[in-house]
Amino acid sequence: MxxxxxxxxxxxxxxxxxxxxxxxxxxxxxxxxxxxxxxxxxxxxxxxxxxxxxxxxxxxxxxxxxxxxxxxxxxxxxxxxxxxxxxxxxxxxxxxxxxxxREEDVFELVDHLLHRRVYDDNVRRLFSALSKQIALENQYDREELEDDPQYQYLLARIEKLRDETSDLAEQFDDEGFETALAALQ
CATH class of the missing domain: 3.40.50.2300 (Response regulator)
Structure with a gap:
């Protein structure tokens, strides 16, 4: 459960x-x-x-x-x-x-709303990480940052969040969601 x-x-x-x-x-x-x-x-x-x-x-x-x-x-x-x-x-x-x-409509609705919540959380974390990257790049030269392990970790995290967000968006943007909502109306 x-x-x-x-x-x-x-x-x-x-x-x-x-x-x-x-x-x-x-x-x-x-x-x-x-x-x-x-x-x-x-x-x-x-x-x-x-x-x-x-x-x-x-x-x-x-x-x-x-x-x-x-x-x-x-x-x-x-x-x-x-x-x-x-x-x-x-x-x-x-x-x-x-x-x-109908029962299947209720489950589909709840599942999509929960999926949307995860997508929103990922987008928020991605924007937070990107703002940190921008702040650091405005403060330091890229050459200085390239050897910093924390900066490299941040870049890896941004890449991971971008991939996760893209994967979620592909699932979320499918025609099935629009079809499901239309069927409920």
């Missing part, structure tokens, strides 16, 4: 049980039936949130920015019966899926 914890936020108990039952085959899952309970159950262990948009009390639109404030890198998918309108443009979700959805 994966260590990535999924939070299902769904006010319809039957759907909450259905989604969590599917996902528990592969992931640890927490379930919340409203926005307040979602925020109580949300912590650093949560990697993906499946968030219903319309719920009594605090709805998904209100919960989303609070999740982003607590953990910006958490992947959030709106799983909702609400058809998207132009108001979604300013919302900070990672995916927007209209109900009903």
């Amino acid at each position: 994966s260590k990535d914890v999924i939070l299902v936020v769904e006010d319809e108990p039957e759907l909450a049980d259905l989604y969590s039952g599917w996902l528990e085959q592969k992931y640890p899952v927490r379930v919340a039936q409203d926005g307040s309970e979602a925020l109580e159950k949300f912590d650093d262990d949560i990697e993906v949130v499946l968030l219903d948009r319309q719920m009594p009390g605090m709805d998904g639109d209100a919960v989303l920015p609070l999740i982003r404030d607590r953990k910006p890198e958490c992947q959030v998918a709106m799983v909702t019966a609400v058809e998207p309108d132009v108001d979604v443009i300013d919302m900070g979700f990672d995916a927007y899926i209209t109900k009903p959805i």
Whole structure:
């Protein structure tokens, strides 16, 4: 079982049980039936949130920015019966899926969101390493740096991160992801 914890936020108990039952085959899952309970159950262990948009009390639109404030890198998918309108443009979700959805759609969605998280982490580490390279090269002549083992280690790390990021991008950019998202709509 994966260590990535999924939070299902769904006010319809039957759907909450259905989604969590599917996902528990592969992931640890927490379930919340409203926005307040979602925020109580949300912590650093949560990697993906499946968030219903319309719920009594605090709805998904209100919960989303609070999740982003607590953990910006958490992947959030709106799983909702609400058809998207132009108001979604300013919302900070990672995916927007209209109900009903099937079991295989839920797994594909979560898998892609987790994959995207790894890609984002790699890109961040790559940019950090590149900024160190640029700072050093602006300070020293290349000849001075070429004999430095730490600089050589940095260059090797950059090359490795570039390869990993490229490999992840190839997997992420496949037509299958677009097809999967289209099928969910």
